[in-house]
Amino acid sequence: MTTSIKKLPDIEQVLSGNGACGGCPATMALRIVGKALGSNAIMLLTPSCSVASMGMTPKLGYNWPGINICFATAGSSASGITHAVEILKEKGRLQGELPTVFSWVGDGGTYDIGFQALSAAAERNDNMIHFCYNNEAYSNTGVQRSGATPRGTFTTTTPTGKRQPKKNMALLMLEHNIPYVATATVAYPGDLYDKVVKAKNIPGMKYIEILAPCYLGWQFDMPETVQLSRMAVKSGAWLLWEAENGKISFNNPSSLIISGKKGADPVDEYVMKQGRFNRLLKGPDAESRIAEIQGDIDREIAFMRERAKITI
């Protein structure tokens, strides 16, 4: 059973008064992650909205020791910290329980510039949790495309719409043979919480990706973050799944879509609610563009359904 939102612990690791936008999905997600991780953790951040909004030196708006690192280095920096705390503990120079080492990184720092170092850390199976809060663009620098930006999306570097589909980063991480991979999103906080608790107790590399609808980049009304997150899941544009030791299972409501018990909502409503899509859907080619977006989603659902059957 998924933990109910009412049962989440009271502990708050995201302190009040940070500089994020109202309704920021990244901050919302981090708040839930904090409830699962507790305070005995070391946080790494790459340049992103979560850094820009975390407050000024020497403190930070998150109640962990936090280190800002070079953009490409989440994987390698977290490896350095995790090995350091382990050997210092072995040598008796660090007392108490080992802290959880986790990176809090955007899709830019995960899919693109940080891909190489993250892949290497995964291959080494170094002990860490890599969180990717995925707002499907480089929001901090003013909304440019990333490898997580879906086809048909307006960004400031794809002004006529991105022509390539996004990559399936969570699946790529799974193919590194790491012990735990999960996807989540802010509309399902209990699901996210449970996945983080699970990851925290598994040694080795864990990857959790959280879809984070960002009103600024996606162009919807600020109070509708959670609604957009839910629509993404219900339309199948975002699938909730986890994989322990390589075995994929889907979580509700994505499991219903995968099993065919319940069809995915057509993507139209989800797309038309967002300026990043609908501003490009005013011309005569609107229908074929929507069909293309729908095609990418359908293909991904079909592919993940088949991929999950491979359990060797």
Added chain:
Amino acid sequence: MKAAQVIMATGANAAALAVKSARVDVVPGYPITPQTSIMEAMAAMVENGEMNARFIPVEGEHSAMAAAVAASAAGARVFTATSANGLLYMHEVLHMASGGRLPVVMVNVNRGIFAPWTLWADHQDSFAQRDTGWIQYHCSSNQEVFNTILQAFRVAEQTNIPVMVNFDGFAISHCLMPLTLPPQEDIDRFLPPHEPEWRLDPANPSSFSNVTMAAEYAQFRQMLSDDIIASIPLVKQAAQEYKDITGMWDGDTIDTYRLEDAEVVAFAVNSMAAELKLSIDILREQGIKAGLLRPRLYLPFPAEDIISALPQNAQVMVLDRNYNYGHPGGILASELKSVLFGRRNDITVKNRVMGIGGIDLTRRFMAAEIRAMMDE
């Protein structure tokens, strides 16, 4: 008391043995010729239990320095090594190490830079990192490599400034020379365990390298600049105390040879400076009062020690194994001129670039070059 042990070792081995005796905790590493054998030795020593440390086989040098910086911020004593393009690939993270005031120690085995490819030594790689805020030593023998790495850890941890220890590819890294290993208890006396004032600690949740306002940022920069200059007495103290404990001496900020009465002074770093001692002997036999001044410290550039060591009216022949693009000649010459200007108007500075991409620099060749420069 145990006696020192003498073995035969390459420069690369000397470096690995120094890292082991420094009781380093974390070694991220990535291979590149001619540094590779250091990383191989480190991996082997960690795997076979000779060294109680973690070796992280990262996927590139940018990651090697990132892992080093992060492990250091977590409170570990950290070492890594690289060469040439590997060093350039680290460039962004070198600034994070110095700006973050993290006492990482790194060996750079000097090698010419791509393009076009070369495998052999020159000094473009380390000098190109001049403005990254690292302290830089340059060494001219295998023994000095060993000794300097231990001194580097002490200086780094006293100043919270990262230190780069440079030496030439092949001429040092791959050549066997006798190496004196002081007893471990002497080394432990010289280099106490690393106890950082600050580290990433969940009991004290503060930020590291977070956003600053302009006035604060400027203050961080000013402090780094001041502290790099203020490291000079600590470099000297480390060399002196190392000598008191082990009996070994390679110079402190500078090393000199037959300098006191010299009229012609050769000025160079690394292995060519060791060879230059023989060139000085040749020139002396020819009746030329020649001497050598070798800056052991390239950064901070030891201005005061150079100014006070140079004999009156000397002609200084700077032999640069690098280019100072946009200027005729090399980088050491312009560094030297900038410290002499207005302070030692009696000194003449002449400059030649040589030995690029590993071209052999023999004692006779360099003696002949110096003679020719005298007639310029």
